Amino acid sequence: MTFEPTRGAALAAEGRLPSERVALVDLLDRLLAGGVVISGDLVLSIADIDLVRISIRALITSIRESEAYDDLDQF
Amino acid sequence: MAADAGTYLYAVAHGAGAAPPEELTGVAGAPVRAITRAGLAAYVSTVPLDEFGEEPLRRSMEDLDWLDRTARAHHHVVEEVARRTVTVPVRLVTVYSGDDQVRALLDERHDDFTQALARVAGRREWGVKVYAGSGERADPGTKDDGRDEGTSASSPGMAYLKRRQASLRGREEAMRRAWERAERVHDVLRSIAVASRRHRVQDPQLSGRAEGMVLNGAYLVEDDRSQEFARVLEELRAQGGEIELTGPWAPYSFAMLDDPVDHGGAA
Numbered sequence: 334m335t336f337e338p339t340r341g342a343a344l345a346a347e348g349r350l351p352s353e354r355v356a357l358v359d360l361l362d363r364l365l366a367g368g369v370v371i372s373g374d375l376v377l378s379i380a381d382i383d384l385v386r387i388s389i390r391a392l393i394t395s396i397r398e399s400e401a402y403d404d405l406d407q408f
Numbered sequence: 409m410a411a412d413a414g415t416y417l418y419a420v421a422h423g424a425g426a427a428p429p430e431e432l433t434g435v436a437g438a439p440v441r442a443i444t445r446a447g448l449a450a451y452v453s454t455v456p457l458d459e460f461g462e463e464p465l466r467r468s469m470e471d472l473d474w475l476d477r478t479a480r481a482h483h484h485v486v487e488e489v490a491r492r493t494v495t496v497p498v499r500l501v502t503v504y505s506g507d508d509q510v511r512a513l514l515d516e517r518h519d520d521f522t523q524a525l526a527r528v529a530g531r532r533e534w535g536v537k538v539y540a541g542s543g544e545r546a547d548p549g550t551k552d553d554g555r556d557e558g559t560s561a562s563s564p565g566m567a568y569l570k571r572r573q574a575s576l577r578g579r580e581e582a583m584r585r586a587w588e589r590a591e592r593v594h595d596v597l598r599s600i601a602v603a604s605r606r607h608r609v610q611d612p613q614l615s616g617r618a619e620g621m622v623l624n625g626a627y628l629v630e631d632d633r634s635q636e637f638a639r640v641l642e643e644l645r646a647q648g649g650e651i652e653l654t655g656p657w658a659p660y661s662f663a664m665l666d667d668p669v670d671h672g673g674a675a
Binding site: 355356357358359360361362363364365366367368369370371 | 417420475476479480482483496497498499500502513517524533535607608610614615616624626654657660661662663664665
């Protein structure tokens with residue numbers, strides 16, 4: 334079975350959405366659980382995990398902390 | 409910099425060709441600029457601390473409109489930078505007291521950022537969400553309309569209970585199958601990816617999908633294996649169940665520094 338060189342492009346076309354159409358929830362998965370977290374006193378008001386978790390829990394109470402399907406295959 | 413303003417950090421990239429696209433604006437509508445140091449570039453903008461200070465943030469993070477606006481502005485900047493060069497995104501709302509502090513960060517964590525950039529170079533993040541199929545949907549009660557559908561139960565009440573039990577058993581079985589499929593999908597995709605990560609499954613209220621989500625995976629895939637990833641995804645789809653693809657994303661889920669306290673929330 335052979336594949337067109339455009340297959341990757343087709344994949345991209347399927348996945349890619351203009352940034353205004355990306356679902357907020359998909360974005361928050363990445364912006365609140367991903368991205369480099371920088372610790373240390375250089376940070377004035379930080380992407381404080383606790384701050385975010387507390388707030389998000391209040392905001393979206395349906396996210397259950399117990400469902401910690403958040404494991405990473407280290408690379 | 410004035411004490412009422414801070415420096416908001418979006419992403420770090422290699423320093424060459426660092427100038428951000430003209431007229432690129434970030435959170436709070438401020439222009440994005442690059443701070444270069446030690447061969448690295450930090451993409452930042454100035455933010456007012458009456459909006460991005462710690463106390464205002466506590467309130468702002470509860471405001472869905474604010475969060476939506478800010479998350480999209482952050483994402484837009486990361487996307488624009490990532491479109492041009494290898495990029496390590498920074499978590500939402502990382503604010504320094506000034507540009508000097510960001511320069512110091514680039515100095516102090518130079519090697520860590522360089523390693524993080526090397527890990528994501530030539531690779532893209534794809535999101536794959538798997539939902540329980542419609543046949544597997546947890547939807548008890550639709551058949552429990554009180555009619556006895558030919559069971560030999562001695563009373564309508566008993567018949568109801570039996571149907572109810574059967575319905576629950578069927579539902580559990582269906583969800584068990586869906587979770588198994590999620591494991592299978594994850595294992596297969598993971599074998600193609602350089603790294604993988606499972607985010608928490610999204611609640612139906614958030615996903616907007618009635619079917620339960622059973623996998624919310626992120627996969628860092630070499631660009632030259634994206635065709636293979638696409639082909640395998642189609643094969644998995646053909647095996648049934650609803651599979652949704654998002655991306656390519658900047659490598660949000662795989663941006664981390666080798667820091668004992670930095671595991672990106674991977675508990």
